[in-house]
Amino acid sequence: MSILIAEDNIAQRAYLRELLEREFAACKPILEAADGETVVKLALAERPQLCVLDIQMPGLSGVKAAKAVWKGFPEARIIFWTQFPHEIYINEIRKIVRSVQPPPAYGFIDKNNPESRFLRFVAAVLEDGADMIDPNFKDAFTQPLLTDFEAEALYYLALGLSNWAIARKCHLSLRGVESRLTTLYEKLLTTDAEGTPDEGYDKLAFNIRTRAYFEALRRGLINQDELGKASVELEKWLEKDRKKFVS
Secondary structure: OEEEEEEEEEEEEEHHHHHHHOOOOOOOOEEEOOHHHHHHHHHHHOOOEEEEOOOOOOOHHHHHHHHHHHHOOOEEEEEEEEEOHHHHHHHHHHHHHHHOOOOOOOEEOOOOHHHHHHHHHHHHHHHHHEEEEOOHOHEEEEHHOHHHHHHHHHHHOOOOHHHHHHHHHHHOOHHHHEEEHHHHHHHHHOOOOOOOHHHHHHHHOOOOHHHHHHHHHHHHOOOOHHHHHHHHHHHHHHHHHHHHHHH
């Protein structure tokens, strides 16, 4: 019964190894990975009883690595151990878990928790197959799920794309983009003045795209790391699409 730990920070990886070897001595060997690609290879080859994954790693994130692991090894039990408990990752994890049948056992915990709580999480997921969510993020796990388009569209809004460009990027009609963005705004801005005496004023006073962007930032549905990756990918697409448009 082995455990796989994935962490690109050498000191934190060593700490995890020492802790798990001491507290879960029966779980051997302790496998290690420093990036998402190695996680997937080791997990599918060795089929460890538990994976403890950092989220932000070089190459594949811990979330994307988990998706690949669960695709080939749906029985895997995974704990996401992270310094970046942003809602963007929580939203993606929830969608992935729903897609796996039967639903896998998993945990989500901030690295800043005391060691004793982390060990309780490991025991519950590893030994009992229970789902364990950090109490500080319970609310984030109950928010309306964003679709793939909605999660992606937040980055397009942040990077300044027009509805016309989003339609081209996502192979949708302009009306289709407008409809989907309206649904996104409704999910993000649940405290809007719609249906109140302030509705008319607020429609004139606020830019809804900017408000949606701000709310996404506040909740952690957008972060600098993922925005940087999205910007690089978007530039590649824009270069190709400009040529296509001109021709």
